[in-house]
Amino acid sequence: xxxxxxxxxxxxxxxxxxxxxxxxxxxxxxxxxxxxxxxxxxxxxxxxxxxxxxxxxxxxxxxxxxxxxxxxxxxxxxxxxxxxxxxxxxxxxxxxxxxxxxxxxxxxxxxxxxxxxxxxxxxxxxxxxxxxxxxxxxxxxxxxxxxxxxxxxxxxxxxxxxxxxxxxxxxxxxxxxxxxxxxxxxxxxxxxxxxxxxxxxxxxxxxxxxxxxxxxxxxxxxxxxxxxxxxxxxxxxxxxxxxxxxxxxxxxxxxxxxxxxxxxxxxxxxxxxxxxxxxxxxxxxxxxxxxxxxxxxxxxxxxxxxxxxxxxxxxxxxxxxx
Amino acid sequence: xxxxxxxxxxxxxxxxxxxxxxxxxxxxxxxxxxxxxxxxxxxxxxxxxxxxxxxxxxxxxxxxxxxxxxxxxxxxxxxxxxxxxxxxxxxxxxxxxxxxxxxxxxxxxxxxxxxxxxxxxxxxxxxxxxxxxxxxxxxxxxxxxxxxxxxxxxxxxxxxxxxxxxxxxxxxxxxxxxxxxxxxxxxxxxxxxxxxxxxxxxxxxxxxxxxxxxxxxxxxxxxxxxxxxxxxxxxxxxxxxxxxxxxxxxxxxxxxxxxxxxxxxxxxxxxxxxxxxxxxxxxxxxxxxxxxxxxxxxxxxxxxxxxxxxxxxxxxxxxxxxxxxxx
Numbered sequence: 001x002x003x004x005x006x007x008x009x010x011x012x013x014x015x016x017x018x019x020x021x022x023x024x025x026x027x028x029x030x031x032x033x034x035x036x037x038x039x040x041x042x043x044x045x046x047x048x049x050x051x052x053x054x055x056x057x058x059x060x061x062x063x064x065x066x067x068x069x070x071x072x073x074x075x076x077x078x079x080x081x082x083x084x085x086x087x088x089x090x091x092x093x094x095x096x097x098x099x100x101x102x103x104x105x106x107x108x109x110x111x112x113x114x115x116x117x118x119x120x121x122x123x124x125x126x127x128x129x130x131x132x133x134x135x136x137x138x139x140x141x142x143x144x145x146x147x148x149x150x151x152x153x154x155x156x157x158x159x160x161x162x163x164x165x166x167x168x169x170x171x172x173x174x175x176x177x178x179x180x181x182x183x184x185x186x187x188x189x190x191x192x193x194x195x196x197x198x199x200x201x202x203x204x205x206x207x208x209x210x211x212x213x214x215x216x217x218x219x220x221x222x223x224x225x226x227x228x229x230x231x232x233x234x235x236x237x238x239x240x241x242x243x244x245x246x247x248x249x250x251x252x253x254x255x256x257x258x259x260x261x262x263x264x265x266x267x268x269x270x271x272x273x274x275x276x277x278x279x280x281x282x283x284x285x286x287x288x289x290x291x292x293x294x295x296x297x298x299x300x301x302x303x304x305x306x307x308x309x310x311x312x313x314x315x316x317x318x319x320x321x322x
Numbered sequence: 323x324x325x326x327x328x329x330x331x332x333x334x335x336x337x338x339x340x341x342x343x344x345x346x347x348x349x350x351x352x353x354x355x356x357x358x359x360x361x362x363x364x365x366x367x368x369x370x371x372x373x374x375x376x377x378x379x380x381x382x383x384x385x386x387x388x389x390x391x392x393x394x395x396x397x398x399x400x401x402x403x404x405x406x407x408x409x410x411x412x413x414x415x416x417x418x419x420x421x422x423x424x425x426x427x428x429x430x431x432x433x434x435x436x437x438x439x440x441x442x443x444x445x446x447x448x449x450x451x452x453x454x455x456x457x458x459x460x461x462x463x464x465x466x467x468x469x470x471x472x473x474x475x476x477x478x479x480x481x482x483x484x485x486x487x488x489x490x491x492x493x494x495x496x497x498x499x500x501x502x503x504x505x506x507x508x509x510x511x512x513x514x515x516x517x518x519x520x521x522x523x524x525x526x527x528x529x530x531x532x533x534x535x536x537x538x539x540x541x542x543x544x545x546x547x548x549x550x551x552x553x554x555x556x557x558x559x560x561x562x563x564x565x566x567x568x569x570x571x572x573x574x575x576x577x578x579x580x581x582x583x584x585x586x587x588x589x590x591x592x593x594x595x596x597x598x599x600x601x602x603x604x605x606x607x608x609x610x611x612x613x614x615x616x617x618x619x620x621x622x623x624x625x626x627x628x629x630x631x632x633x634x635x636x637x638x639x640x641x642x643x644x645x646x647x648x649x
Contacts, residue, residue, distance in 0.1 A: 049455065055485070059444045060478030067448015070433045075448075091444055095436060103426035103434060104417035105645035140646050163648040 001180040009149035009181055010038040010114075010170060013156035014076065016187070018046055021074060024160055025050040027064045028078030035080055036116055038170070058087035062113075066091065069111040074160055082117035082131040082169050089134075096165045097140030108163040112156075117145075118211055118260055119307040120173035124299025133259070133266040135167040136237045142166040144192050144236040147213040149179035151235060154190030162192060171260075173211035195241035197248070201230035204321050205248045206313065207271060208258035209234055212290075215310045216258055219317065222310075227321055237267050245271070246279045253284040256316045258308055263291040288320045325534055325541075327605055329376070333533050334600050335614050336375050340367040340393035341593050342618040343402060346626065347392065347409075351568045355630075357411050358422045363389025365563030368592040369495040370394040372536025372558070373463055376544065382431045382449040382462040384442040386495050388562070390423055391435060394465060400427050403628040412632035419635025420642075440473030442466050447479050450488030450553075461547040462490040463540075469500030471514050480553070484521040489547035491540070492518070492555045495530065497562040502573040518555035530558030531590045534599060561587045 004012070018024045025046075026039060032051050034040035043051040054061040058079070065075035079085040085092050092113060099109045113135075119128050136143045142164050146152040152170065159166040182188055198213060199220050206229055208216035213233050220229035230248055234240060249255060255275060259268035272287040290308045297306060325333070344363045351360040363370070370386060370393035377383055377398050385391030390409070396402050405425050408415030417426055424435045431449075436442065446464045453460035470476060471494060483490045494514045498505045505514070518525040524546075528539040536558050543554035563584070565572040572579050600606045606614075 052451075055478075055481055057478035057481060059475045060447050060482045063444025063447040063475070063479065064451050064482070065448060067445035067450075068452045069448070070428075070445060071449055071452035073452055088444070090438065091441065095438070095441060099434065100648055101642075101646050102417060102421045102424060103428075104415075104420060105648070106417075107426065107428040107433065108648035110648075142647070 001182060003178045004149055004181050005175070006149045006152050006170070006177045006179070007036065007038050007175045009153040010156050011040065011042070012181070012184070013153045013160070014038065014042060015045070017157055017160045018042075018050060023073040024076070025052060025068070025073065026076045026078060027052040027054060027061060029054060029056060029061065029080060031078050039078065058084060059091060062088045062091050065111045066096065066109070069109050070107070074110050076112040076114060076160065079113065079115035081127050082115040083126040083129045085113060085115055085131060093135060093138040093141070097138040099140070100164070101140055109165050110163045111165050112159045113165065113167045115169050116172045117169040118171040118173050119297060119303050120211065122299055122301070122303050125296040128297045128299070128303070130261040131169055132167070132237050133261040136267055136270070137265070140165070141238065142192055142236070143238040144168050145210050146170065146235065147174070147198075147210050147233050149177065149181050151190050151196070153181055154188055155192065155235065158189045158192050161189070166192065171210035174214060177214070190235070193236045193239040193241060195244040196233045196235055197230065197244065198233050199229065199231040201228040202251055203228040204254040204256065204317055205230045205232060205245070205252045206256045206258060206317065207232050207234055207245065208313070210260070212258040212260050212308050212313070215308065215313055219310050219314045223314070223317065227317065229317060240271070242274060242278065245275070246282065249275065249279050249282040253282055254320045255283070255287045256290060256313070256320055257287065258290040258313055260308055261291060262294050263289065264294050266291055285320045288316045290316045325538060329537070330534060330600065330603075330605055333371060333375055333537055334596055334606065336371045336397045337367065337533050337593060337596050338614050339396055339618045339621065340371050340389070342615070342622055343392050343396060344389050346622050347390065348568065356409050358409070359567045361388050361390065361567045362564040363393055365561040365587060365592070366495060366497050366530070367393045368533040368596070369493070369530045369536055369558035369560050370465060371397050372533045373465055373493050373540045374398050375537060376541055377461070377463055380431060380460055382453070382460070384446060384464045384466070385432065385435070386465040386467060387435060387439070388467065388495070388497070391425055391432070395425065395427070395432060398430055398432065400430050400432065403625040406625050406629040407632050410629045411634055412629055413635035413637070414628070414632040415635065440466065440470040440475050442470070443473060443475040443479035446490055447482050447488065450483055450490040451486065453489050454486065459548045460489065461544055462488070463493060464490055465493045465495060467500065468494060468496040468498065468505040468509065468514050471517060472508060477517070480517065480521050480523060480555075483553040484523045487550070487552035490553045491543045491547060492553060493540070494555070494557045495560055496557055497560045499562050499566070499574070501566045501570070502575060504574060507575070513557060515555050515557035523553055523555050525555035525557065527557045527559065530560030531592045531595055533592060533596050561590055563587060
């Protein structure tokens with residue numbers, strides 16, 4: 001199989017979906033010139049009518065996506081950095097999440113929200129925050145985040161075809177990660193709501209996503225021979241594949257949740273609570289979380305103080321297996 | 323754009339219907355027969371009727387929240403019985419009784435009422451974007467009050483609509499009041515329409531108590547939008563006879579609105595202005611007007627009966643959970 005980068009995989013998903021369906025378009029700021037390369041060159045094939053730049057007016061920009069989706073189109077709204085979605089967060093979360101349900105479940109809202117997220121660029125809080133947990137808090141919105149080029153292409157295609165609002169950020173720390181992807185024209189999709197066991201193991205389960213999945217796999221390899229670590233990529237946060245996690249815990253009885261989000265009220269807390277509610281008897285040790293401490297993400301070299309990393313993940317694994 | 327006699331009679335009929343529907347909603351709120359609240363439209367019904375009567379089914383309409391959009395929606399051919407059923411928590415409601423006061427009639431391209439004032443503006447850009455791309459003459463009538471133009475979203479929508487020459491009509495129903503605060507105090511210039519100047523958008527200021535004047539301005543803007551001429555700003559100067567929503571005090575700032583102010587306002591009663599016109603122009607006789615009122619009352623009786631006889635919506639929670647996402 002050929003190898004391409006994570007960010008190129010997203011671009012291939014856009015290209016194939018836009019060729020397949022004329023109602024798909026991308027709206028954002030400076031997506032034509034491609035501030036991030038997932039939209040690079042698209043304007044040459046699809047024109048400025050489908051690769052749409054707006055003024056710096058996030059509500060209006062998201063309004064293009066929201067209103068066009070109501071009109072039956074399938075927009076992808078690119079916020080550039082995840083934190084920028086908070087500029088119009090009331091629309092993205094409240095108005096979007098309630099739209100279909102509150103109005104009698106009679107009118108779907110098929111749109112995609114994406115943005116680069118995560119630590120690693122030393123850009124500080126508003127350019128480094130994760131958004132999946134905050135969006136996952138609001139009902140009516142699907143939330144997913146790919147971790148490999150294969151998943152990125154397949155999940156973005158699924159998100160664009162989905163009849164619901166889908167928030168699918170991508171982590172800047174794995175932008176250039178290379179991985180195997182089927183040949184062009186092989187129209188595969190990765191369904192939303194299905195977790196993936198990225199490495200099998202028997203002593204402890206680590207749930208991790210995106211950059212942190214790469215860290216977890218590094219640690220699992222390092223510990224091989226000493227501890228057998230099963231690494232699960234949730235891929236989707238809403239809906240979340242609880243069955244895959246519980247099945248894994250039947251084998252390992254131990255869980256570390258790595259989540260590049262704040263400790264308080266984050267997705268890791270939700271998973272931890274659900275495991276206690278639905279799988280308490282499976283546990284031989286308390287669920288352990290590796291998250292960001294509850295401080296705004298500092299920039300510069302202090303980012304290293306707060307971001308989850310292989311050392312913290314290894315320490316958590318050892319603690320839960322002790 | 324001069325109106326034909328038929329157009330004027332249709333506008334008059336819709337004025338009477340809007341007036342009677344508003345009175346019904348007021349009465350039901352006072353009787354405890356509505357869920358939530360009601361923002362009465364008395365004094366301010368002409369703008370919605372003038373803006374909405376000549377829209378096509380596939381034109382988008384965002385109704386003003388005053389009168390809960392009824393004066394606008396009934397002019398677009400929407401059967402209000404499904405909205406009254408919604409507003410009374412019934413399973414026959416337009417949103418299956420889930421939404422309290424929200425409405426949604428996607429087949430008429432009235433998608434939503436946001437509980438956040440000024441949240442019409444952002445989706446409106448998307449409707450205009452889709453309409454322009456479709457290039458079939460679809461227009462967007464975007465109605466909201468003077469208060470909503472405080473939202474940055476209003477300015478963003480005007481910016482983008484003018485940039486892209488979208489078929490959007492920014493229809494401002496300026497009743498001079500935003501809950502207790504006056505437009506005079508909340509906006510730097512007397513005319514909200516002056517905002518359009520900054521974007522190079524054409525604007526019309528019209529007497530919002532005169533439904534015929536409002537309709538003429540609306541038809542002009544609709545024609546411009548349909549033929550690719552881009553957006554228009556219409557400011558209809560109107561009035562709010564009642565308090566903001568039933569039960570709140572009727573204040574200007576923090577003091578009671580005066581009897582003199584009310585007396586002056588009520589001289590500009592829009593039904594009376596319209597009635598004088600249709601009688602003066604011999605478009606209708608008093609007998610015909612009486613019949614129009616009778617028809618409206620009969621329509622409302624049927625609407626109330628439908629809502630009152632419909633069962634209360636109390637579906638199992640599983641059914642609700644299954645409705646959070648679309649298939």
